[in-house]
Amino acid sequence: MSTVSLPPSRHPIVYPDSDGEPMAENTLQFEWIQKIAGGLEYLFAHEERVFVAGDLFWYPVEGHPKIRLAPDALVAFGRPKGHRGSYRQWMEGGIAPQVVFEVLSPGTRFGEMSAKFNFYRRYGVEEYYLYDPDPARPELSGFLRRQGDLVEIETMPGHVSPRLKVKFEMGEKGLHLIRPDGQPFLTYQEQALRADRLQAELDRLRRAVGGAGTREPTGT
Numbered sequence: 557m558s559t560v561s562l563p564p565s566r567h568p569i570v571y572p573d574s575d576g577e578p579m580a581e582n583t584l585q586f587e588w589i590q591k592i593a594g595g596l597e598y599l600f601a602h603e604e605r606v607f608v609a610g611d612l613f614w615y616p617v618e619g620h621p622k623i624r625l626a627p628d629a630l631v632a633f634g635r636p637k638g639h640r641g642s643y644r645q646w647m648e649g650g651i652a653p654q655v656v657f658e659v660l661s662p663g664t665r666f667g668e669m670s671a672k673f674n675f676y677r678r679y680g681v682e683e684y685y686l687y688d689p690d691p692a693r694p695e696l697s698g699f700l701r702r703q704g705d706l707v708e709i710e711t712m713p714g715h716v717s718p719r720l721k722v723k724f725e726m727g728e729k730g731l732h733l734i735r736p737d738g739q740p741f742l743t744y745q746e747q748a749l750r751a752d753r754l755q756a757e758l759d760r761l762r763r764a765v766g767g768a769g770t771r772e773p774t775g776t
Contacts, residue, residue, distance in 0.1 A: 571613070571615050571621045571624075571642055571644060573613060574613075575613075579611045579628075581662070582662070584689050585689065588659045589659050591743045592610075592629045592657050592733070594741075595733060595735075595742070596608045605633070605635065605636060606631065606633055606634075606637070607632040607635040607637055608629070608630070609629070611626050611627075612627075612643055613625070613626045613642040613643065614627065614642070614643040614652075615643065616679040617646075618644070625676075627653065627656035627658060628657050628658050628659045629657040630643070630653040630657075631653060632648065632651055633651075633654055634651050635648050652679055655681070655684075655685075655719050655720060656684055658685070659687050660687065660689075662690070676699075680701075681706065682700070682718075683698065683701070683717055683720075684706055685699075685717075685724075687731050689730055689731070691730075694726070694729075694730035696724060696726055696731055697709070697712060698724070712724050713725055721735075721736045722735060722741075
């Protein structure tokens, strides 16, 4: 009796959407990740071909699910908005995220950041920004791609991102990211407080105008 040999079955390659680790190690780091990612989303809200994400796995090489990294925030110009479980570069027209941000925490190790830097340098990131929000000594650094490599920006305060057009400033309380319209990036709480103050001022003006309109005319 003859037998037929079947080729070995090929299991589909799995690209996990999560590694089970938390987005941040503490509330301050989490606040800054939200502030940066949220600010970038607001900045490009009306740009249909700019994709912004926070803590999303980026897979640059098809067939190699272990080659991956999840920047705290990333921006990919030329890619449409929309929900994704991960950013698989071969499904994104081969476009690597051009801008990435990392927010450091007290538990961040030098080896970890060195590996991230090498990853971003190898896989085509154009702008790489790191921020340590430590209240005692906040620190900011950045790198731009020049001649195929990521080169450190000598002076970050006052630097304007070539891609984002966002200005970086350092004040007494740390980093300020300034949009092209001159407005700063805000946390959700800061946005809500600002909206409440504006609404309260509008209500006050309406009451003032309404009160003036109902006053009895005085005789002469």
